[in-house]
Structures are given as structure tokens and as C-alpha cells.
Amino acid sequence: MEAAGGGGLKDLVRSNWSNVVLVCRKCSKKLDGGFGPGGDERLAKALRKHLSLKKGRKAAAGIVEVNCLGVCPRGAVTVVDGAASRDWLLVRPGADLDELTEALGLGNATHP
Template identity: 50%
Template sequence: MKTEIRANWSHAILVCKKCQKRAKASFGSEGDPSLAKALKRRLPGGKGRKAKLGVIEVPCLDICPKKAVVLIDTRHPDSWRIVREGADIDRLAEELTSA
């Protein structure tokens, strides 16, 4: 039985699942209620562990901003982002994929 599985991720984006549910906001031009799904659609390079980076929904991060979602880029764990409703998801996806 394998004890390790390789992924092609360079880093991961952690998105607060509770914030998404509480915000009742829409993200992106399609008005997606899930920031994680909106980001996955715009990020290049595949799905799942074969993608260039991972987007993972995590339990509550205990920030709980109103009408916004908290996300963490694992390359910069000291700087958490608050993404408000109506944010430019295409630009956010570009920032998250650039080095």
C-alpha cells in the first residue's frame, strides 16, 4: 500500500467554507456563490492533484467578515486575504498563480 501520493501543486489556496456560506455573496461574472469554485474555474493547469495549484475549502478560520470570504495563500501564510463580494476574480486568480 502506498504511503505517499505525488501532486503537481506548487502551493495551495485555503478558502474558509463557513465564510462562503455566511456571506450569501456572489463571485465572478457568473455570480457563483462559492469563491472556491469560481477560482477553480479560472486557475490554469488541470483538476485535482494534477492541477498546478490546489484550492481547498477548510473549516472556519475565525475571522468571519461580513459579506466576504477569507482565503490563505500557502506561499504567504502570514498574510490572509479578505475577498469581498464583487471582487475581480480574474485578477485575483492571476495574482494567486503568479510568483
């Protein structure tokens, strides 16, 4: 192991993300939709649309689908707020996306 500042960590890429949210992909698949206006979208996609986020690092926030987080709730999706990683959310189908946006501190992401 190199000492801190020993190099290798100097290459940076800027992103516009004010926060990052991790959404369990496997939970999302199990629900087969459940979110968005028509109730037929996966949570990550519905949330991105709801916030009109751009793609990738140009977006105002990162909504990232990740592998199973080991909670595996029935009828809900495990979500981690990167800025408040100690309390994970279990989001049920049909959840109010405005409320979720608020709970995840993504309110600013809608108005970059």
C-alpha cells in the same frame, strides 16, 4: 515521538500543485455565491473555473475549502495563500479574479 527520519513519513504522493490556497467554507456559505461571471458561485469554485484547474492533485494548484479560520469577516471570505501564510486575504464578493490570481501567486497555474 520518534526521531526525525525514524520512519512513517516515507510514503509520498506527488501532486502538481504549485501552491495551495485555503478558502473558508463557512464564509463562502454565508455569502451564498458572490463570485464568477454570474456572481452566483462560491469563491473556491469560481477560482478553480477561472484558472481551468483539473481535479484534485492533478490540478496545477490546490484550491481547498476549509473550516472556519476564526476571522469571520462580514461580507467577505477569508483566504490563506499557502506560500504567504502570514497575510490572509479578506475577499469581497465581485472581486476581480485576475487580480486575485495575481495576489495569490497563481499566475502560473493557468499555464502549466
